[in-house]
Amino acid sequence: MRLMRAFELLELNRARVLDDLARLHDKLLALPGFTIQTKRVAFQDTLKQFSRWLAANKRYLDRDPLAQWTPIPRGPKTRSRRALLPDEMARSVLAMGRLDEHYGRRPQRCLMVVLLVAGPRIGALVSRDVEHLDVRASRIHLGANVGKKRRGQAALDPATLAELLEHLEGRREGPLLLSARGARQSPDRVRDHVREAVSLGFVDELWPEDEEPQLDLAMLVSLALLRGRLPKLAGNPKLVKPETRKVQAELEERVFGIAARLRPEWERRMTGVDVHAFRKTHRSWAQAHGVPPVLTDKQLGHADPGDDTVARALAGSETGRRHYLDLSSELFDASRSAQAVRGMLDEALARVAAKSLLARS
Numbered sequence: 001m002r003l004m005r006a007f008e009l010l011e012l013n014r015a016r017v018l019d020d021l022a023r024l025h026d027k028l029l030a031l032p033g034f035t036i037q038t039k040r041v042a043f044q045d046t047l048k049q050f051s052r053w054l055a056a057n058k059r060y061l062d063r064d065p066l067a068q069w070t071p072i073p074r075g076p077k078t079r080s081r082r083a084l085l086p087d088e089m090a091r092s093v094l095a096m097g098r099l100d101e102h103y104g105r106r107p108q109r110c111l112m113v114v115l116l117v118a119g120p121r122i123g124a125l126v127s128r129d130v131e132h133l134d135v136r137a138s139r140i141h142l143g144a145n146v147g148k149k150r151r152g153q154a155a156l157d158p159a160t161l162a163e164l165l166e167h168l169e170g171r172r173e174g175p176l177l178l179s180a181r182g183a184r185q186s187p188d189r190v191r192d193h194v195r196e197a198v199s200l201g202f203v204d205e206l207w208p209e210d211e212e213p214q215l216d217l218a219m220l221v222s223l224a225l226l227r228g229r230l231p232k233l234a235g236n237p238k239l240v241k242p243e244t245r246k247v248q249a250e251l252e253e254r255v256f257g258i259a260a261r262l263r264p265e266w267e268r269r270m271t272g273v274d275v276h277a278f279r280k281t282h283r284s285w286a287q288a289h290g291v292p293p294v295l296t297d298k299q300l301g302h303a304d305p306g307d308d309t310v311a312r313a314l315a316g317s318e319t320g321r322r323h324y325l326d327l328s329s330e331l332f333d334a335s336r337s338a339q340a341v342r343g344m345l346d347e348a349l350a351r352v353a354a355k356s357l358l359a360r361s
Contacts, residue, residue: 002046010043015060018051021069029072033229035195037188040072082272083284084198086348089116091201092194093349094358099197102219105180108193110167114140114177115194115275117342118154119282119300122275126185128176130168135161138335140176142301152301153334157342194275199226202269204358206262213357217255224259225266282341289340299334 006012010027018024024047028039048066055064084092093112100107115125124142132141138161142151156164167177175184180193200222207213220230230252279300286296353359 002042003050006043006047015054018065033227035192036072037192044072080272081277081280083281084273086344087352088201089345090348090352091204091356091358092198094356095200096197098358106178106182108180110163111177113160113163115278116282117160117338118156119279120152120154122187122190124151126187130171130173130176133176150301153299155299155335155338157339160342191275198273202266203262204356206265208261211258215357218357220255221258224255225263230255285341285344286337289344291337291340295332295334296337298332299337
């Protein structure tokens with residue numbers, strides 16, 4: 001099914017068109033309405049498997065022309081990220097819960113909260129199993145350091161720990177945080193889930209006053225902003241009644257009309273916001289709450305204070321910070337950083353719940 005879809009969208013009608021790798025790559029990148037994850041998994045990987053099969057079985061090809069096709073990159077390796085404001089994060093967390101209900105999937109809200117409060121790198125978190133959760137110490141063991149990247153303490157406040165234990169549902173083995181389908185999380189899929197939740201949160205906040213608030217409509221507007229298209233009607237398109245097509249056309253016109261009104265501000269707010277921005281969000285909130293930077297460093301696993309003048313004053317210098325502070329000492333309680341961030345999130349959730357469409361039953 002994926003292969004036929006790729007043939008149709010990329011206009012691949014002969015095996016020899018696979019020889020023009022540069023053209024195929026450019027066409028796939030320019031394909032509108034699909035996330036990078038979908039382009040890689042549903043189209044690029046599928047075409048590479050098909051090309052290998054043709055070459056191995058001597059079907060139309062004597063070699064694999066796509067063998068050197070490198071995976072589509074998710075974007076620039078370095079990008080400017082910003083910290084989410086407390087109310088923005090609160091709406092995103094509420095949106096994740098609503099999306100869980102809408103899709104009927106295993107809840108992903110806990111994942112979002114842990115990413116913010118514990119502040120781990122995404123690759124380290126998705127690799128953790130249930131055994132790596134230390135309930136007594138209220139932290140997640142993230143494993144050994146990798147080069148200059150310290151793993152961080154990943155301490156949890158009582159509320160987040162309770163939420164994580166509820167997510168486990170009594171499990172004693174397997175992945176710590178399950179995916180929507182009950183398997184181990186994929187970093188790419190986590191990025192897409194977070195992006196969709198953040199987008200819906202912004203749509204909720206920016207919703208036009210002259211439009212009746214409707215959650216289902218807001219979800220469609222968010223999808224239109226993210227993908228540039230709406231999901232197709234289920235079933236055989238040849239059997240769809242004209243009346244149904246008319247209703248669908250009217251709905252699409254309304255959705256894209258609202259999306260056009262929101263797009264400028266939505267794009268501005270989405271710039272620099274992804275799952276990796278959660279670590280910057282944690283640091284910003286903790287410092288705004290008065291948590292000493294050395295404790296936030298221990299929580300997040302930062303190797304040096306960068307240009308933080310407060311941290312420099314505490315540590316004396318980058319060299320002094322690195323060589324003369326023992327971050328493993330019990331004197332430095334990283335849980336203070338987690339508690340401060342969770343406290344700000346809970347306060348924001350209480351504020352937003354009174355006015356957000358996402359909090360209504």
